Amino acid sequence: MQQRALGEWRVGSIGLGCMNLDHGYGPAVNEADGERALLAALDAGYTLMDTATLYGGGQNEARVGRVLQHRRKDIVLSSKCGMEITRVEGKPLRVIDGRPATLMRQCEDSLRRLNTDVIDLYYLHRWDKTVPIEDSVGALSRLVEKGQIRAIGLSEVSAATLRRAHAVHPITALQTEYSLWSRNPEIAVLQACQELGVAFVAFSPVARGFLCDVLRDVGTLDAKDIRRTMPRFEPGTYARNLALLAPYRKLAEQADCTPAQLALAWLLHKAPHIIPIPGSQSVAHILDNAGADSVVLGVDVMDALEALINQHTVIGERYDAQATSEVDTEAF
Template structure:
């Protein structure tokens, strides 16, 4: 496995996003299946594992802690605060006191004394980012956290936070079909020396090529509330997927491998964290660093799937109101 850097940490070029082992995309896999994914990733060179207090309302951190605690010295462990489940409801809360309590609970669930990178999961519109990051910086000084990150924030917010305490990583959605980081966040990261961690690099499963019928999504699958996955918009997007799969076929690789390889070619400072609920799919993800794309292929992919050709908004209006990133 090739490596890249996130601040002081050398990590696998492909990390593992652990969310869908407990949360968001319909019925999670069984405990045994989830453990097989985590162990399979570890055995094949993955050293970066990403979770959050929100995922499964704590269940994902418990899973990651249970399976990977014995391998703690081999991995870079990241989690998130500032958005969690309260009485069964998702709540954004970036108040300093809430962050302190949340991180103590995360450490217990993760079975560790320290989180390598702690992200502010969402900017709380009612709390200045300086206050939230200030509380997180206290946790660094207390030895509970090694480095700080932000998730889904704009370049302006990143700069404000960085002035309070050095930010090691910015995590946001980035893929062929979500180009928002190109509006300013990537440039700000490079100016400040901040790594960019790309979540949903497979476009929430779209670029994996297997999701053909959105009507088959589970009732509580979060994609049902995303405009791009509505039947009308998805029918249009499937036309892009057909052409994308043709490109992968020409390169004799899986569509997921091609999607991640495109992302890796966007800069050495970018680390994708795809997720999967099936250990059998790990090879598609982990093959990406070995796939070299020439300029002509990159140009065709850029022209095929981008903010102008994708049908539908990234989020619905209610969710978009909670997001601080730049928007087209």
């Protein structure tokens, strides 16, 4: 796999989002299948591994730590703090908490679960808007000074918030949803990252499966699949968005690649500071995604893709009202 810059590191141009193994898209995979997926990704050239305190209530970090501890030197390990699952009256509740003491505690817990002495890249998963971004980033900078983390990242923040944070301590990466059907980063934050020398890490780069051209009936999704709360995956809305896939499939054929590879190749062609991190429970899909690294797209295909799938042609918001209130990203 080709390499891209991520702070002090060179990483595979496509990273691995590990969340899917334990969180968000139905039941966690078993131990053997999870190990098989992680090691197959490593062998295929993925070197940026992305997890978080939130995912599976720490289970995903623990899985990554178990499987990859003997290959630690081969990866750039990233995790996230500031959002976790707690229990209130016996029920799980997702909590955003950016207070310095909370971030310090979560880092200690993450280090233990990940079986490592240092986390390479540690993101603030969400900006807690009740805490100045300067205070949260200041706490992360103290973790750098203590040698517990090597670099700081932010997730789902605006260009203005990025600049405020970067003034406190250099930000190495900013992570936000970005794909053909979620183009919000193009408003301002992509440019801000380029100006500041910040890598842009694109999560959900295949549009949460939509651009893989395999999910036709959202009624088949697991009852706890997070897509069930997303307006674009409401059955009637999703059925209308499916009309975009027939011409999209033809463009993939024209580019001699799979639909998922086309989505990832589009991102890789957009700018050299973009690193997509698709996730999957399937070894076959992980290997297919890696193949996007060698896909070459002409200007005609790039233009056709952007005209076909964009903020004007996709129906529905990317998040519901609650999730939208939790992010700080620019919106069209």
